[in-house]
Amino acid sequence: MTEQDIKYLLGKLPKLKQEIQKIIVGQEEVLDEVLITLLAGGHCLLEGVPGLAKTLLVRTLANAMDLGFRRIQFTPDLMPTDILGTEVLEEDHTTGKRFFKFNEGPVFSNIVLADEINRTPPKTQAALLEAMQEYEVTYAGKTYELPRPFFLLATQNPIEQAGTYPLPEAQLDRFLLYIKIKYPTEQEELNILSSTTGTRQAQVQSTISGEEVLQLRQLVREVSISEELLQYVNHIVRATRPDSTTVDFVKTYCRWGAGPRAGQALILTAKARALLHNRFAVTAADIQTMAYPVLRHRVLVNFTAEAEKITSEKVVEELLENIKLPKAVLV
Structure with missing residues (x-):
């Protein structure tokens, strides 16, 4: 291309x-x-x-x-x-x-x-x-x-x-x-x-074909991500699991965490976000932004969390605060 x-x-x-x-x-x-x-x-x-x-x-x-x-x-x-x-x-x-x-x-x-x-x-x-x-x-x-x-x-x-x-x-x-x-x-x-309550109605025009969507998907996979950020994603996903995490908040309030598919999703969506913003390299901000929609349905909170009205979103927030960002990465 x-x-x-x-x-x-x-x-x-x-x-x-x-x-x-x-x-x-x-x-x-x-x-x-x-x-x-x-x-x-x-x-x-x-x-x-x-x-x-x-x-x-x-x-x-x-x-x-x-x-x-x-x-x-x-x-x-x-x-x-x-x-x-x-x-x-x-x-x-x-x-x-x-x-x-x-x-x-x-x-x-x-x-x-x-x-x-x-x-x-x-x-x-x-x-x-x-x-x-x-x-x-x-x-x-x-x-x-x-x-x-x-x-x-x-x-x-x-x-x-x-x-x-x-x-x-x-x-x-x-x-x-x-x-x-x-x-x-x-x-x-x-x-x-x-x-929506007047007579004017906007007309939506078709702007992109199926073949172009497939080409863009291939382009997403070519967006670069550093080894440090790959490790950062891995640390975030693994920290959602109560039996192996070092984050006390997760141990207290989570029943189980995300699997490897979550890491794949976080990397791919971070790459897609970078491309949507006309960039060809993933930044830490891409990962942190996408962590919420990627993880909120893959982290299951326990009864203690439900009783205290703690949601999976709060768990993700705590994870991002506790997992240290690697040095020398794009912010």
């Missing part, structure tokens, strides 16, 4: 963000984290109370990209075949022979919105495990490849709300980032009211 090709690809990112911001007001951090997930080649879980434009954000992202898009509404009666697809019996009119044909479900798309994923039981949630990890679906002994790029965005309401099922740890770990959407600021909310 030439320098000119790289500049052309990087120029796509601000245009993509600009198109999304025609519809989505504010939420800069959330939007950056969604784009980082896309660039890093993972999937993201968006959590927020109803009405914070989670679904609208995903739809707008899909409209700004020249890719296939499908939405799956998760409900208590949704079945795995409603996601993956099913075999139907068909007849060849020329020979009269009958055969089974696999009809692809909505998961066979480039961008898939799993809307309110925690409103369906774990059995149905588990239908996505193979698709998220191996990018394929196995049905009746046959394996079917998913289209590339494949990007799953799931939304969920806070688990305290009625009618929700907590996602199993194995499912959570397959999400590269766990993104929390907060209420807008006063000015942002005023802008939302102004832009």
Whole structure:
């Protein structure tokens, strides 16, 4: 890839963000984290109370990209075949022979919105495990490849709300980032009211192709990271485990910590963040910023922490304060 090709690809990112911001007001951090997930080649879980434009954000992202898009509404009666697809019996009119044909479900798309994923039981949630990890679906002994790029965005309401099922740890770990959407600021909310209650409607233009997304993902992996920062990431992830950590806060309040997949996610998202900011080297700030959405769903607090209202985010904060930054690294 030439320098000119790289500049052309990087120029796509601000245009993509600009198109999304025609519809989505504010939420800069959330939007950056969604784009980082896309660039890093993972999937993201968006959590927020109803009405914070989670679904609208995903739809707008899909409209700004020249890719296939499908939405799956998760409900208590949704079945795995409603996601993956099913075999139907068909007849060849020329020979009269009958055969089974696999009809692809909505998961066979480039961008898939799993809307309110925690409103369906774990059995149905588990239908996505193979698709998220191996990018394929196995049905009746046959394996079917998913289209590339494949990007799953799931939304969920806070688990305290009625009618929700907590996602199993194995499912959570397959999400590269766990993104929390907060209420807008006063000015942002005023802008939302102004832009959504009139007659003017913004039009989102498609700015990036699937092939360009795949090229950007390859470019992310070429972003450099120093040996010192690799060790820093390793120290952070290993310090989340109560049985091996030297951080007393973790020993007191954590039931278990993150696995190796968390370290991979932290490095890849730090690289993607660097590229999003037009840099080709990871800094400590990239790692520290991405530690929260990478680790908040991979660190499980114990009953003592729940009783004292200590969250996994507080654990990450304590880790970043206790794990010393290596000398002679980019800040």
